[in-house]
Amino acid sequence: MAEVCVTDHEAAVEWYGAVFGRPPDRRPMDGLAEWQLSGTEGVQVFAADVQVVSSGFSVASVRDPDGNTLTFAGSRPEA
Numbered sequence: 001m002a003e004v005c006v007t008d009h010e011a012a013v014e015w016y017g018a019v020f021g022r023p024p025d026r027r028p029m030d031g032l033a034e035w036q037l038s039g040t041e042g043v044q045v046f047a048a049d050v051q052v053v054s055s056g057f058s059v060a061s062v063r064d065p066d067g068n069t070l071t072f073a074g075s076r077p078e079a
Contacts, residue, residue, distance in 0.1 A: 001034075001042045003071040009033075009047040016045055 006012035013033045017023050024033035024045075031047035061071040 001044055001073065003044045003046065003069075003073070005048050005069045005071075006045055007048050009045070012045050016043065 004012070004016075009031055013024060016033070016035065020035050020037075020043075022035075025036045025042075026034040028034065031049070033045045034042055036042045059071060059073045061069055063069055
């Protein structure tokens, strides 16, 4: 899942909707929209201040030298 951090969420959702030719497949919470592009690939567009945290799921974000945010997310194995 590719993640895009944006400052104007609604404008970004409109733009990505035009790019993909459809509205988001899911809006699991305020400030987060998801498009499923295949069985295992998709794009998440989220507001800059949204953090997704749940048990069984890990998220780690880092910035590259150009200031882009790279977020890794995935399920954690059960203990």
